[in-house]
Amino acid sequence: MHHSKYTLLASLGMLTLHSCKSEPEASSSSEGGYPAEQVAEALYQVLKSDRKVYAQKIVNRLVNKEGVIKAHEEWASEKALLLPAQFFREGAEEVDSIEGKAIDFTYSLQSKWPLNMENAKKKTPKVEEGLAAVSDPENPLYGEKWTGEEEIGGKKFFVGIYPDRAVAPACWECHNDHENRQPEYPEFKKNDVMGGIVIRIPMN
Amino acid sequence: MLKWILKHKFFLLWLLLTAAIGGYYYQLFFMSEDKTALLPGLTTDGHHQIEMQCSACHTEEEKENVFTSSGVPSSACISCHGEALAKFSDSHPVRKFKNPENIIFTSEIDALKCVTCHVEHNQKVTAPMGVTVPQDFCAHCHEVTLENLDSHKDLSYDTCHTAGCHNYHDNTDLAPSFLLKHYGEPKLLPEFKERPLSSDQPCPDPWASAESCASCHSDHMHEFQKGKHGMRLAFDNLSPMRPELARAPMKKSAAHLNMDCTSCHQPEKPQGFAAYNACIQCHDDTHTRNYTDSKHFTLWDASKGVSGVSCATCHMPKVENEGGGYHVSHDNSANLKPNEKMLRSVCTDCHGLQFSMNALADPELIEANFSRNPTVAHPGIEWSANAAIKRGNKDAKKIRDYLQSLSKENENNKEN
Structure with missing residues (x-):
């Protein structure tokens, strides 16, 4: 699964590189010289699709519909499927462990309503701002992308935040019933924006 | 002559001292087997057996980056410990901290490097498990969890991993x-879990030597070299482990015994020898000496070494194979x-x-x-x-x- 994802990511990176050659230079460009926003957009399409497939066709089908296996936070010892958020994070960490990537980037899943309190601490002011925009139904950017720039540890990054929607009952049922859910968190339903995919690309 | 000697007494004294110091270091570097005098400080219990194999930790990578790195590279640690960390899916792998958003955590405690928490040759600050940072290290990142959990509100930060609860690298158990x-x-559970061995065939060349054992049991030998019994065998320059080299209490009568396959596996000995009798040949600590007072031993003794709970049951357990079935783990330190x-x-x-x-x-x-x-x-x-x-x-x-x-x-x- 991961291998195919990397191949696809690499292919998208190449496609982006070619397609951007004829376009005017954007204000934020990644280390390779191509517009960071386009690279992030392409990555988002891949990540969103893989995440949807895992949630709908693996977890929801095998756990909720056919009941042949469970998905569990302690997936290794329980001999279970990874939770969709864990699957996503494992992929992100695999990408982080690749040295010398042609295009340097990182991604993570964050939310205005985190279940993991340590994750809440990681949110930079820009991420807070972006998540608030893409997750608030009253905001014009609700369900759209939010982009900006930020500096972390003396290094500048393009940061793109893209909506992460509830695509299968496994998503909202688990979050609505979770023991770490805080009283002020909303009751999620199908297609709600539950959080955001945060993509960072180092800038020249 | 005496006059010349008196005239040059300081030069001669310097020459003598230089020769003595030079001679001491010559024998230390080139002749003596014991080079502990060269160590900058006492090594941890985990590494003392291989402390003379400096290159095990101080690799070429460290030498190449001597002016930019902060000591032993993590790759050196991973080369020995990586397999065990991967086996139980390390709870805090380096890759978890590479995303720049983790800087809020890594600026407090740099989890990207093993040497942040595990520094060698520094006995004064070394706590159990070779940890050399203050015991409240978990709180740097997890204080929010501590504050939000009703059960943990009154606990002090230094008890997370010292009270038999959490383990930084393998947090699956609790x-x-x-x-x-x-x-x-x-x-006592109504049914005991059985761990049937996947292969229990008789040996065609019973226990001739460590080399001949390894020719068939390479996987066992590999595990053996990961634990304290066999870790020295992983290095060509080091002799097999002997009880006299151990820090744990050992019997004097066994001081010079070499630790290899035949130390425990002896064909002429009765069944179960390797799982108990072999251990008490050398080990002489209170836990070992009290074994015969335990119900575990009563069961073992009654079965004449076939079932019950022996030393090996706990310290060399039967672990699940990837393809099903079980084998006896020969890494005696894996679950210690x-x-x-x-x-x-x-x-x-x-x-x-x-x-x-x-x-x-x-x-x-x-x-x-x-x-x-x-x-x-x-x-x-x-x-x-x-x-x-x-x-x-x-x-x-x-x-x-x-x-x-x-x-x-x-x-x-x-x-x-």
């Missing part, structure tokens, strides 16, 4: 879901420290989790080799049950009610 799953188990690692691999095959946790959290009981019942209850399972009941878990509530009724019944019986 995960809340695991604790809850085993809530209410009795001291911290001892919570034994819960899944050994104790809970026969005992309830609560009883097992109570026993492993009692140092005096361990010294006594479990020859009495534990007296202090580990609170972990109760905390998980409290949280589950609070959020409406009916199964946990049923178990709680049942345990309370049992407790009342016991009290009534005592009164009567």
